[in-house]
Structure formats: structure tokens, C-alpha cells
Amino acid sequence: MADIVVVGAGIAGLAAAERLLQQEPGADIVVLEGSSRVGGKLHVGELAGQQIDLGAEAVLARRPEAVGLIDQLGLTRESPAAVGASLWSRGALRTMPQGTLMGIPADASTLAGVLDADEVSRAAHEQPVHVEGDLSLGSLVEQALGPAVVDRLIEPLLGGVYAGDARKLSAQACLPAAYDAVAAGGTLTALAARAAHAPRSDAPVFASLAGGIGGLPIALAQHLAAKGVTIETGAMVREIAYITNGFELTVGSAREPRTLRAEAVVLAAPAAPTARLLRDIAPDSAQALAAIDYASMVLVSYAFERGAIPDDTSGFLVPPVEGRDIKASTFSSAKWPWLRTALPAYDVVRVSFGRAGEVHTLQRPDEELAAAGLADLAGALGRALPAPVDTRVQRWGGGLPQYAVGHLDRVAAIRAGLPAGLAVAGAAYDGVGIPACIASAHRASDQLLTRLAGTTQESEE
Ligand SMILES: Cc1cc2nc3c(=O)[nH]c(=O)nc-3n(C[C@H](O)[C@H](O)[C@H](O)COP(=O)(O)OP(=O)(O)OC[C@H]3O[C@@H](n4cnc5c(N)ncnc54)[C@H](O)[C@@H]3O)c2cc1C
The missing domain is CATH 3.50.50.60 (FAD/NAD(P)-binding domain)
Known part of the structure; x- marks a missing residue:
């Protein structure tokens, strides 16, 4: 036994x-x-002769558990480059608004561009919310700051972690600080402002490994x-x-x-x-x-000849209201210096498909997904892309619990x-x-x- x-x-x-x-x-x-x-x-696999992540790609370094394990095993942590993420909103790639807590703004004026003037004004006039037990994070934020903050910020940011629907995901489980703040009679904006002004170490927020986490x-x-x-x-x-x-x-x-x-x-x-x-x-x-329930996802990784993909952003998130196929893209070569060094002749990019409930995504053939990903990438960058030198489709049926x-x-x-x-x-x-x-x-x-x-x-x- x-x-x-x-x-x-x-x-x-x-x-x-x-x-x-x-x-x-x-x-x-x-x-x-x-x-x-x-x-x-x-899970790692090969693209253009290089081992890369085909699943999870990084660990949060601000919590001790994963980096502790990396250190204990004698592995070397790799940090991402200091390039910010973008949001593909209203037809353009826009810099991700700074100082938000999972999309909740400390100052609604920073959302201009991503939101229109009326939406910014609504977010600036936070309404009190009475909570009694769990509710969805989408519902909580919508009542406090208006639907546009949910549709254009909470959805893509929460979707990046859970691949879920903000109007179904639990506020208590997914962002307990927001629930607790409102339950205690405070506001979401004040919570985000406190988070934005909290003393911060210079240490990188995420870590990975050369060859992939x-x-x-x-x-x-x-x-x-x-x-x-x-x-x-x-x-x-x-x-x-x-x-x-x-x-x-x-x-x-x-x-x-x-x-x-x-x-x-x-x-x-x-x-x-x-x-x-x-x-x-x-x-x-x-x-x-x-x-x-679980959300299923597909990740498509591409390698292009160097120069096809910009270096000044780590990629972008896509709000579901934009009606695109992909929900996010990571410009992996720009984000991870180890990958740029390992594969200097290529730009590696990955796109992800599949939000909770989008089961049909997994039923599309590999070639169709790869083509749809390329079309959305070209749309976001505003120009045609050369044919990739290598493509890899990885399916994650039952990828993320909701x-x-x-x-x-x-x-x-x-x-x-x-x-x-x-x-x-x-x-x-x-x-x-x-x-x-x-x-x-x-x-x-x-x-x-x-x-x-x-x-x-x-x-x-
Ligand atoms: C595409 C994708 C990208 C992600 N990106 C990130 C990221 O960048 N950073 C991050 O922190 N998190 C990320 N996540 C989330 C994170 O990777 C997962 O939540 C985490 O790895 C899950 O680990 P686990 O051990 O709980 O489950 P799993 O990784 O699912 O492992 C469970 C194992 O159990 C085995 N198993 C199932 N049934 C049986 C059985 N009956 N008998 C024996 N074995 C069985 C399975 O084969 C599997 O190997 C991502 C998730 C996905 C899907």
C-alpha cells in the first residue's frame, strides 16, 4: 500500500x-x-525549431509559490521586457489605460479613447451599490460605473485570466477586494486609487523560463x-x-x-x-x-520573418463587443527577451480563441483558425502580414474553470x-x-x- x-x-x-x-x-x-x-x-512544443509555450506562458512573480518553486529547483527566472499591453478597441490598438484594477479605473478620465465621452462621464459618476451575498463582477461594476467599463475593460482583462463572461463570474471569487470594498460601503474607484498608489517594488510582475514555463x-x-x-x-x-x-x-x-x-x-x-x-x-x-463549467480555448502560434510584428507592445486584448474572432494576442518575441535571443531571425506571435460558451470555436478546423487569427492580426496592425514561416495550433478543450x-x-x-x-x-x-x-x-x-x-x-x- x-x-x-x-x-x-x-x-x-x-x-x-x-x-x-x-x-x-x-x-x-x-x-x-x-x-x-x-x-x-x-506544455512546450516546437515552432520554427524553438521550444515555446503552447499553454500557460508565465507565472505571477508577486506571489511566492511559483517563483519559490523555480528558485528551489535551481532554474533561472526570465523576466518580460518593459513593454506595455494594448487594447484593440473601436478599430484601433490603444495603450492599455494605466492605473486600473482589473479594468476598474482609479480616474475615469484615463479611459478616454477606449470609452467615448458619455461612457467616461458615466464612469466618473460612480453609483453606490448595495450588495447582499455574491453577484457577478460584471453586474457589480456595471451598477457602479456603467456597462461600457464592463464591456470594454473588465471583459477583456477578466477574459485574459478566466476566458469567462464577466456577467457570470463571481465577484467574491474573482475580485474579492472589489466585493469587500463595496460591501463595506466604499467605492470601486477609491479601491483602484489605493491599489494604484500602493508602494510597489521594482521587481517584475511576471516570470517565465527560457524555453517556456x-x-x-x-x-x-x-x-x-x-x-x-x-x-x-x-x-x-x-x-x-x-x-x-x-x-x-x-x-x-x-x-x-x-x-x-x-x-x-x-x-x-x-x-x-x-x-x-x-x-x-x-x-x-x-x-x-x-x-x-470549463471554457475551451485554442492558441495559434506563428513565426514570421523578423520585422513583421512591432516591438513596442507585448500584444493586445480584444473586448468581446468588438465582434472579432480572437480574444487576445501576445507578441511573444517582443514580450520575452529570452525568445528574441533564442530566435533572432523570427517574430513569434500567438493569438487565442475561445471564451466561455463558445464551443463552436473548437469545432473549426486548424487551417480555418490559423487563417482567422492572421486576418485579425492584420486587422489590428492595419496592414497585410507576410505568410508565416511556421504555424502551430494547440487546442485546450476544458482549459479554464469558470x-x-x-x-x-x-x-x-x-x-x-x-x-x-x-x-x-x-x-x-x-x-x-x-x-x-x-x-x-x-x-x-x-x-x-x-x-x-x-x-x-x-x-x-
Ligand atoms: C491556454 C491556457 C493558458 C494559460 N496561461 C496561464 C498563464 O500564463 N499563467 C498562469 O498562471 N496560468 C495560466 N493558465 C492557467 C493555468 O495554467 C492552469 O489553471 C493550471 O496549470 C492548472 O493546473 P492543474 O494542475 O490544476 O490542472 P491541469 O493542468 O489540468 O492538470 C491536471 C492533470 O490531471 C490529469 N488527469 C485528469 N483526469 C485524470 C485521471 N482520471 N487520472 C489521472 N490523471 C488525470 C490530466 O491529464 C492533467 O495532466 C492558462 C491556462 C490555459 C488553458
Whole structure:
């Protein structure tokens, strides 16, 4: 019997195994990954002969969890260039307004251009909002500052993180500071002003790795394997059942399943497979998990001969009201100096498709998506582009969980319904960003270790 099995080798599963190993160096830890590779949404692949990220591309460096892991593994952090992002709004690429908190302005006049004069005036006259329990962030901001702030700023910025619909995503889960400020009788504008004037370090906000942040789970898995953790790929967990003092997992193909026993289990898979695994042993948790929707996305990366793409912006976001196909573009060579150095003859750009509910996006063939991305890029830049020298289409079905209104209660219900010895970790719970996934893994591991220490003590008494 293994001491602990971790289901899923995305960043959350691997971080859970690392935490368990650190706290309990002698423990027998097994990580079971259903696909053929570790990393989940962190994934590198080749474009024009260079390894680049085909999934997540950076970690927030202002939180300690991800950069801590990078440093601990002895990897070198790469910082983005000091170029700002843009917004493709009202037919032109415009500098992203400065001093907003996820699109909430500290000073409405900074939104001129992105918003018209009437919309700026509405945003400048913030209305009090009475909140009683969770509501959507879109609804909160719309009542306070008007619909245009939601349509042209909150939507693209929130969409950049959640690929979601601001009028459905939970204010309490996605921007708790905004909810709390309004609930306490304050204003959103004052909150954004405080955030804009807070003392700030000069340290870069984001970090990545040369060759892509997708190298992080690979390095972590190698580190864990060297320390004796068993990591199996192609090991899909199909069922979990109770046994005395633990759990029995059914693993592998339906035709040739095998079983594995463990005292405790960390479930670090997305919500839908986790719900299936918990159906019999934790039905209430399974039901709450099944209510979490996911947005699917497609990323198309292009390499152009150098000079096709400007260097003075890191890319742009597109508000859904613009009616374009793409929702964002990253000018990767301009954003990441490591990539400019590694691939000096080319400009690498990526565009993303797919907001919550846009399932049809994933049904379009690769060539059609690649062509649509090129057309939108040319439209944003206001000129025709040369044919790319290389193109790569990466689909992310079920890419990002949607934190709908009531998310915090749903997560509390999921955790409350779990039997002792089982814990959950990953993007479905306390934040979709990589640092938040790592934090949820630490929380799950610590909870299980406390429980295992308790059982050992009981059996010794
Ligand atoms: C396109 C895209 C870009 C993103 N960009 C960023 C970014 O730049 N910065 C950032 O911070 N965040 C970003 N995110 C979000 C972040 O990458 C993810 O939220 C995070 O990586 C999720 O990690 P996870 O371990 O929770 O889940 P996953 O990465 O989904 O890993 C779960 C693993 O579980 C496995 N699994 C599923 N079912 C089973 C089973 N039954 N048995 C065994 N294994 C199973 C899966 O195969 C998978 O490997 C992005 C997300 C996407 C989709």
C-alpha cells in the first residue's frame, strides 16, 4: 500500500507531491497521470525549431509559490521586457489605460479613447451599490460605473485570466477586494486609487523560463523522481473505493485495469474527472464539482520573418463587443527577451480563441483558425502580414474553470463532503493561476499529513 497517491500530474499534482515529500521525506508517494506527459496546461512544443509555450506562458512573480518553486529547483527566472499591453478597441490598438484594477479605473478620465465621452462621464459618476451575498463582477461594476467599463475593460482583462463572461463570474471569487470594498460601503474607484498608489517594488510582475514555463513541471517531475517519488504517465485513474484504512484505486485501460492501494489520496485532476471519481464515495462533493463549467480555448502560434510584428507592445486584448474572432494576442518575441535571443531571425506571435460558451470555436478546423487569427492580426496592425514561416495550433478543450456566482460556497461544499484521507487541489478551487494552483496543492498536502499523523498516533496508542 502506498502512503499517498496523487491523481493528476499537472502543476497542482506535482506541487502536492513535492510538498508531501518535503514534509515527510520517507513517505511512499505515487503520482498517477492519465495522459502521456506531465504538466497539464503547462506544455512546450516546437515552432520554427524553438521550444515555446503552447499553454500557460508565465507565472505571477508577486506571489511566492511559483517563483519559490523555480528558485528551489535551481532554474533561472526570465523576466518580460518593459513593454506595455494594448487594447484593440473601436478599430484601433490603444495603450492599455494605466492605473486600473482589473479594468476598474482609479480616474475615469484615463479611459478616454477606449470609452467615448458619455461612457467616461458615466464612469466618473460612480453609483453606490448595495450588495447582499455574491453577484457577478460584471453586474457589480456595471451598477457602479456603467456597462461600457464592463464591456470594454473588465471583459477583456477578466477574459485574459478566466476566458469567462464577466456577467457570470463571481465577484467574491474573482475580485474579492472589489466585493469587500463595496460591501463595506466604499467605492470601486477609491479601491483602484489605493491599489494604484500602493508602494510597489521594482521587481517584475511576471516570470517565465527560457524555453517556456512548460519546463517547470518537467524539471519538478525529474526532481521528484530523483528523490524516489513514483510518477506514472498513461495511468488513468478510473475508480476510487474505500478499503480499511484507505482507498483502492482502479487504474489503466478498461480492458486491463489494475488496482493500487493508498492510505490517502490527493485529487489534482480537473473538476469533471474528479466528480466522476467521487460519485460513489463523496456524492455531495461530486455534485458540487459537476456544477463547475470549463471554457475551451485554442492558441495559434506563428513565426514570421523578423520585422513583421512591432516591438513596442507585448500584444493586445480584444473586448468581446468588438465582434472579432480572437480574444487576445501576445507578441511573444517582443514580450520575452529570452525568445528574441533564442530566435533572432523570427517574430513569434500567438493569438487565442475561445471564451466561455463558445464551443463552436473548437469545432473549426486548424487551417480555418490559423487563417482567422492572421486576418485579425492584420486587422489590428492595419496592414497585410507576410505568410508565416511556421504555424502551430494547440487546442485546450476544458482549459479554464469558470468561477460562476456562488463559487466560494460550491468549493466549501466540495471540501466539506470529502471523506478523511482525501483532499482536492488544482485550478477548480482557489484560483486558476499557477501560484494559486500550487497553494491549493500545499493546502491539500498539509491537510492529509495532519490526518496521517493522527492515524499513526492512534494506532500507536
Ligand atoms: C491556454 C491556457 C493558458 C494559460 N496561461 C496561464 C498563464 O500564463 N499563467 C498562469 O498562471 N496560468 C495560466 N493558465 C492557467 C493555468 O495554467 C492552469 O489553471 C493550471 O496549470 C492548472 O493546473 P492543474 O494542475 O490544476 O490542472 P491541469 O493542468 O489540468 O492538470 C491536471 C492533470 O490531471 C490529469 N488527469 C485528469 N483526469 C485524470 C485521471 N482520471 N487520472 C489521472 N490523471 C488525470 C490530466 O491529464 C492533467 O495532466 C492558462 C491556462 C490555459 C488553458
